Amino acid sequence: MAIKVGDKIPSVTLKTMTKDGMKDVKTDELFAGKKVALFAVPGAFTPTCSAKHLPGFVDKASQMKAKGVDSIVCTAVNDAFVMDAWGKAQNVGDKVMMVADGSADFAKALGLEFDLGPRGLGMRSQRYSMIIENGVVKKLNLENAGAFEVSDADALLKQL
Helix, strand or coil: CCCCCCCECCCCEEEEEECCEEEEEEHHHHHCCCEEEEEEECCCCCHHHHHHHHHHHHHHHHHHHHCCCCEEEEEECCCHHHHHHHHHHCCCCCCCEEEECCCCHHHHHHCCEEECHHHCCCEEECCEEEEEECCEEEEEEECCCCCCCCCCHHHHHHHC
16 A cells, blocks of 8 residues: 555665765654655656756755755665765755665555566656655655656645
């Protein structure tokens, strides 16, 4: 069953790169006591994700933070090295935290996994954005397969 507004974010360990190397990121800590804008993409370096989704959140980061967002988090079913390289290629800096869901544990725990095995891409995350307050989903914008219409930074910004 897919996560919905009002649900608590499941407890999962993800990965991120720091100046000291790869680090565990526990969702309980990532979302506790904070307002977080989270968005997920099917894959780093993919066309829509690189041309539109991630750049929109980078561009709107200061506006989101001005509306009370403590952090902006991007996740994808890629490893931490790929997420780090994608963040650097997109000049993310400290505007968006790039978080790896390498085995799709988070996507599966949310009920938002997407099997792209037939296309040679394996298990992925559906495309979505959400506002999470103190670990609870307040807004959820889930895209239909192949679409990019409701989960962009502008849509989330209007919901803040």
